[in-house]
Amino acid sequence: MSHGQDPERFCNEVSERFRLLFRSCNISYTDYIRTTELRPRCAVEHFWTVLQSKGLIYKGIYEGWYSTQDESFLTLSKVGDAIDSSGKEIKISLESGHKVEWMEEDNYMFRLSQFQPQLLEWFEGNPRSVQPERFHRIVLQWLQEDLPDLSVSRQRKRLWWGIPVPEDPDQTVYVWLDALDNYLTVVGYPDTHSQWWSSACHVVGKDILKFHAIYWPAFLLAADLPLPQTIYVHSHWTVGGKKMSKSLGNVVDPLDRAQRFTTDGMRYFLLRQGVPDTDCDYDDDKVVKLLNAELTDSLGGLLNRCTATSLNPTQMYPYFCTDFFPSRHAESLEGRATVEDYHMLDCVRALPALVELHYESMYVYKALEAISRCVRQTNGFVQRHAPWKLDRANSRDQKWLNTILHVSLECLRIYGTLLQPIVPEISGKLLSRLGVKQDKMSWAEVNYIFR
Incomplete structure (x- = not known):
């Protein structure tokens, strides 16, 4: 870990800071869930099995630009050139600004491309599915571009912190398939979710819009589950016109x-x-x-x-x-x-x-x-x-x-x-x-x- 701590200990500290913030700021919730609990692991394993049984997850070799900080592979059009602090030329994600590296590895792939027409039809037919309208237009633009299959696992020797792929302990479930499943977990998936899931809405930051508006709906379609009613998107708080960053020292506590x-x-x-x-x-x-x-x-x-x-x-x-x-x-x-x-x-x-x-x-x-x-x-x-x-x-x-x-x-x-x-x-x-x-x-x- 870059913080020099055991991952579980580090995540426990971060989680407790959020709990303290919620208590201190009169923010209530009906459930507080973490992906390290047993119930999300059961839900993720079941969800993975459903997708795999339908032939929508397959083993393949993935190669491309990869951002460790974003836990994401990027297409060439999403990668740009930059100079790091030492003056060295590097490749970065044009969306997040994080450094990317070329990587090749055996992964499990999700047939995301198969759902592109269905996603496009759904978003075009539901103009209020993503709010505000500006972000709905961004999603439609993404769906007009090439949508390759998505790598949904990482080699466990490189990423051991996470849920192992069912029946393949050498692979770890991709963090965004893992985390997004928690929306289902809190409403009782796979046993009692139907009472609540059809009314689901999400509130997300603009930097994770693609995960919620492209990947997540595709996963749900693949599992024959209803799509969210609305995805509400919010922008960011800046300081002096710049994104908050520890390196800049402009983070507001x-x-x-x-x-x-x-x-x-x-x-x-x-x-x-x-x-x-x-x-x-x-x-x-x-x-x-x-x-x-x-x-x-x-x-x-x-x-x-x-x-x-x-x-x-x-x-x-x-x-x-x-x-x-x-x-x-x-x-x-x-x-x-x-x-x-x-x-x-x-x-x-x-x-x-x-x-x-x-x-x-x-x-x-x-x-x-x-x-x-x-x-x-x-x-x-x-x-x-x-x-x-x-x-x-x-x-x-x-x-x-x-x-x-x-x-x-x-x-x-x-x-x-x-x-x-x-x-x-x-x-x-x-x-x-x-x-x-x-x-x-x-x-x-x-x-x-x-x-």
Whole structure:
């Protein structure tokens, strides 16, 4: 190992860091699986046997350019020239930038080329199979090119860390056939997977798109299993416009930043600024500015205003008065609501459905953008009517003050409910401060209701 450690010990340490990250950052999961467990090994062996029994895996001699870091063979069109740190000319993968070497060895091959027409037909007929659209176009482009059979094993003397090929202990199952099978393992393959597998979706980084959108669907077709509903692809975070790298010293430690900006703060920033289509640049100053603007000043400021004892001495939800805020503008002679106020309410009423759409489509930044826009509108509503200037001794002013606070607090309740998947701690505190009971914090309660 390049780290000078036993592979199992090294992987255990990496795995534990991920577990710590998930615990620290309020990331929950229904299953946490590693390929070193017994259950994935059983699934991989069964899957391999199925493909081999159909004549889709055969023994052959593979030769070509190979990237050890990517664990992948490359065609000539994917290889380029470069100069290493010592000034020596080398060959590299044009996709990853990693060094490649010419290699010849006996391997097991999967008849990937046999499935190229079927893959192309499926992706062309399912334009939402890969999202965002940009990555769907990339997959279609790959399928227009030559798609040679795929080497699905490595000689065990060179790669002993992995699952041995069934009935051939001299070969190790290719890491991407091994790892991808784990999607099936967690839903009970080969015994009880049918209940869940037909609804499978994947969320992957753009650098492993080919494995998920070409190899994996081909394996599934070969095994007569349904293809994923959608493959959601995300781009990368860069620093100073460059990919994070230990050699460059620009790696951002999420645990360190979560301690500095709070877990909710980091979750909000990454999901608010992360755009799936393109790489996004990370900067500490950007984090501070965004959190101050949207969470502290806009959302927090609105909450503090509406729950301040100077405006809301009883700390209760005041009554809503339809005389001052009728269902339609200019419906009442006493109405004080403006056209802008009705526009704000229309936006808030439409917000839950819009946020749900963006959450389900994995465009989380668009959902947060929509919420932030409504928060600004609600702040504008309060600022426009300046309830602190109203005369509480005047019964009509008091009713209008109560109505302003009621509308604002209801808006805050909706924002807090919609933000729970993003900033669970902040949302919980906000909703608790509004007096919302635990059983009323669900999505079903998010409809805008005057009460």
